[in-house]
Amino acid sequence: MSKRINFARGVPAEEAFPRAQLELCVQALASSREVVAYQYGPAVGPLPLREWLADYHGVDIANVMAADGSVALFDILCRIWLKPGETVLIEEPCYDRVVNLLRRYGANVIAIPMEADGPALEPLNAAARREPVFMYTVPDFQNPTGTTWSAAKRQHLVDLARSHDFRIVEDSPYRLLRYNGTQEPSIINIGRDVTVQLSSFSKVIAPGLRAAYLIAPPDTISAAAEVAESTYVTPGNFALSVTGEWLRRGFLGDQVAALRRLYAPRLEAMLSALDEFMAGHRYVRPEGGVFVGVTLAHPIDAQRLRKEASNAGLDVADGDGFFISKPSATFLRLPFSSMDEVTVRRGVEILSAIIGNELAK
Numbered sequence: 001m002s003k004r005i006n007f008a009r010g011v012p013a014e015e016a017f018p019r020a021q022l023e024l025c026v027q028a029l030a031s032s033r034e035v036v037a038y039q040y041g042p043a044v045g046p047l048p049l050r051e052w053l054a055d056y057h058g059v060d061i062a063n064v065m066a067a068d069g070s071v072a073l074f075d076i077l078c079r080i081w082l083k084p085g086e087t088v089l090i091e092e093p094c095y096d097r098v099v100n101l102l103r104r105y106g107a108n109v110i111a112i113p114m115e116a117d118g119p120a121l122e123p124l125n126a127a128a129r130r131e132p133v134f135m136y137t138v139p140d141f142q143n144p145t146g147t148t149w150s151a152a153k154r155q156h157l158v159d160l161a162r163s164h165d166f167r168i169v170e171d172s173p174y175r176l177l178r179y180n181g182t183q184e185p186s187i188i189n190i191g192r193d194v195t196v197q198l199s200s201f202s203k204v205i206a207p208g209l210r211a212a213y214l215i216a217p218p219d220t221i222s223a224a225a226e227v228a229e230s231t232y233v234t235p236g237n238f239a240l241s242v243t244g245e246w247l248r249r250g251f252l253g254d255q256v257a258a259l260r261r262l263y264a265p266r267l268e269a270m271l272s273a274l275d276e277f278m279a280g281h282r283y284v285r286p287e288g289g290v291f292v293g294v295t296l297a298h299p300i301d302a303q304r305l306r307k308e309a310s311n312a313g314l315d316v317a318d319g320d321g322f323f324i325s326k327p328s329a330t331f332l333r334l335p336f337s338s339m340d341e342v343t344v345r346r347g348v349e350i351l352s353a354i355i356g357n358e359l360a361k
């Protein structure tokens with residue numbers, strides 16, 4: 001039997017984990033007299049990693065907190081900033097784990113529809129007047145659509161946040177995974193006074209390290225550290241120290257280059273398969289990341305689609321979790337990072353045949 005095709009999760013390619021480099025770093029930590037990786041430590045994470053991150057981002061060390069996974073950091077931000085019933089703005093569709101967390105905190109979530117270059121401005125302007133506490137955004141190669149915000153929309157959001165006194169949470173796990181085109185400015189670099197940035201090495205090194213971090217003003221870092229200390233005492237210092245050692249040894253540039261070489265043709269294969277098999281539907285053309293979001297021209301019974309696809313050896317995600325208001329009968333998130341070009345193309349071909357059959361019923 002041929003291997004199942006995974007369009008359900010955007011996981012990194014297994015062959016890209018930098019195993020030999022990580023082995024060197026683990027060995028170095030094991031043979032050193034240094035105890036940071038082994039001992040309890042500050043709730044903000046081990047100092048060497050934070051020093052590297054502060055230098056890389058051109059900020060003070062007081063602006064940096066490392067933790068186990070960026071969703072954990074987002075959870076902490078919700079705990080320090082949000083009271084039930086308060087308003088939060090998100091993109092729609094939005095990263096599903098964030099949608100779930102905001103629901104759990106009882107937030108009044110306003111979802112701003114996404115266009116090809118970021119949020120639709122009219123609903124964004126209207127929502128900004130509803131006293132939001134913050135807007136959560138993934139402006140580079142968004143999960144789940146693959147969309148990248150234009151520089152003008154980034155600037156517009158910063159202007160809105162300043163004039164309506166709300167914060168911006170910029171979540172950037174895919175930012176380094178650009179395969180062509182030019183990088184847009186980070187929102188935090190446009191409006192440091194109103195923005196905090198989350199990032200993660202899950203997509204660049206390996207998600208098993210859980211290495212993630214927050215760049216924010218010192219008072220936010222202190223408040224977040226207090227919550228962290230009372231919940232998990234110290235983050236996973238061993239994995240974070242391995243990550244810090246890997247960064248210190250300068251492996252990041254080559255790893256990002258290797259990922260670009262591996263993923264660029266996979267994205268190309270995804271887009272050309274969509275052009276060939278699904279041209280009647282709507283999708284953005286990302287220049288990086290790990291997903292392409294597709295909006296079908298007609299609604300479909302998503303449950304039956306998933307079942308039919310599964311019978312044909314293709315796992316497809318439930319698109320409903322990305323929407324706050326009503327389930328989407330048209331949205332599909334198609335990841336391409338963990339499959340070679342032939343498999344990506346085959347997956348789109350199978351999917352389009354099933355969609356064609358369903359729409360013909």
Ligand code: PMP
Pocket residue numbers: 068069070071072095138143171173199200201202207210211212
């Ligand atoms: N934010 C976004 C937008 C993501 O897509 C992901 C991973 N799917 C994460 C955060 C989670 O990152 P981490 O592994 O650091 O928790």
